[in-house]
Amino acid sequence: MKKYIHWILAVVITLGLSGCYSSTTNSGAVGVKRKQFMMLSSNQINQGARLAYTKVITGAKKKHALNKDRAMVNRLNRIMRRLVPQTVVFRPDAINWKWEVNLIQSNQLNAWCMPGGKIAFYSGIINRLKLNDAQIAAIMGHEMSHALREHSRERASRNYATQMTINIGAQLLGLGRGTASIANQVANVTLTLPNSREAEREADRMGVELAARAGYNPKEAIKVWEKMARVSKSSPPEILSTHPIHSHRIADLKQYSSIVWPLYLQARKRYN
Numbered sequence: 001m002k003k004y005i006h007w008i009l010a011v012v013i014t015l016g017l018s019g020c021y022s023s024t025t026n027s028g029a030v031g032v033k034r035k036q037f038m039m040l041s042s043n044q045i046n047q048g049a050r051l052a053y054t055k056v057i058t059g060a061k062k063k064h065a066l067n068k069d070r071a072m073v074n075r076l077n078r079i080m081r082r083l084v085p086q087t088v089v090f091r092p093d094a095i096n097w098k099w100e101v102n103l104i105q106s107n108q109l110n111a112w113c114m115p116g117g118k119i120a121f122y123s124g125i126i127n128r129l130k131l132n133d134a135q136i137a138a139i140m141g142h143e144m145s146h147a148l149r150e151h152s153r154e155r156a157s158r159n160y161a162t163q164m165t166i167n168i169g170a171q172l173l174g175l176g177r178g179t180a181s182i183a184n185q186v187a188n189v190t191l192t193l194p195n196s197r198e199a200e201r202e203a204d205r206m207g208v209e210l211a212a213r214a215g216y217n218p219k220e221a222i223k224v225w226e227k228m229a230r231v232s233k234s235s236p237p238e239i240l241s242t243h244p245i246h247s248h249r250i251a252d253l254k255q256y257s258s259i260v261w262p263l264y265l266q267a268r269k270r271y272n
Contacts (some may be wrong), residue, residue, distance in 0.1 A: 024150045025090040029263060030205040030256050032090075032149070034198070039157035042115075042150065049115040049152070056120065057102060065105035069123065076101045076121055079137050079216075082271065083144060086213040090148050090206060101140075109231065113143035115152050129227045137214060138221035141207035148206065151199040204249065205256045212264035215271030218257040225250050 020038045027033040060066040067073045080101045087094035097117035107124040119140065126136065146152070208218040229246035 082214040134220035137216035141210035145203040145206035212260035215267040
C-alpha cells in the first residue's frame with residue numbers, strides 16, 4: 001500500500017488545487033484581479049457568518065455593550081450609507097446585501113465585516129485613535145472589501161483543502177494526531193499566512209477606492225496606520241503576521257491613495 005501513497009497524495013492535492021479559481025470582484029481603479037481558490041461555496045460561508053454574527057451581537061447585548069453611544073452609531077451609519085453604493089464598482093450584487101453596522105463598547109482596536117455585509121466597530125478604535133469621518137471610512141471600506149472579495153471564503157477553502165490533505169496523508173502513513181497537528185501548523189505558516197497578507201493589501205487598496213468614490217479623502221487611510229503604528233508599541237515580524245508591517249502598509253497606501261485621488265476630487269463635488 002505504501003508504494004501508492006505518494007501517487008494518492010498527488011492526486012488529492014491536484015484535485016484540491018484544481019478547484020474553482022476565479023476573481024470574486026471586478027478589478028476597479030486599483031486593479032485587484034488576483035485569481036482566488038474557492039473550494040467552499042458562498043452559501044456555506046454565509047451560513048456560518050450568520051451564526052457567528054448572531055453570537056457576537058447576542059453576547060454584546062447581554063453585556064449591555066451594544067450601540068450604547070447613539071451619536072456614534074448614527075455617525076457610523078451615515079458613513080456606511082455613503083460607502084455601500086460604491087460597492088457596485090467591485091461587485092454589482094453587493095448593493096442588495098443586507099448591510100448593517102453596530103458599535104460594540106470595548107477598548108479593543110478592532111473592526112470587522114462578516115461575509116454578507118454585517119459590520120462591527122469597537123468603540124476603542126474610534127476613541128483611542130481619535131478617528132475623523134474619513135479615517136472611519138478608510139477602516140470601514142477596508143473591512144467591507146474583505147467581504148466583497150470573499151477573503152473568508154478563500155481562506156476557509158484553503159484551510160479545508162490543506163486539512164483534508166493532511167488528514168488523508170496522516171491516515172495513509174499511520175501517523176498520530178500530534179504529528180498531523182504539527183504538519184498543519186507548518187502548512188498554516190507556509191501557505192495560509194502569505195495569502196492572508198495579500199488579502200490585507202487587497203482590502204487596503206479596495207478600501208481607499210471605496211472611500212474616494214464616497215467623497216472621503218483616501219489619504220486619511222495613511223494617517224490611520226500612522227496612528228496605529230504609534231499605539232502599537234510592538235509588532236510581530238511580517239513573516240509571521242497576517243498583516244503587513246506598518247511601514248510597508250503605509251507605503252502601499254500612499255501609492256494607491258494617489259491612484260484614486262481623481263475619483264475623490266470628482267466625488268467631493270457631490271458630497272460637499
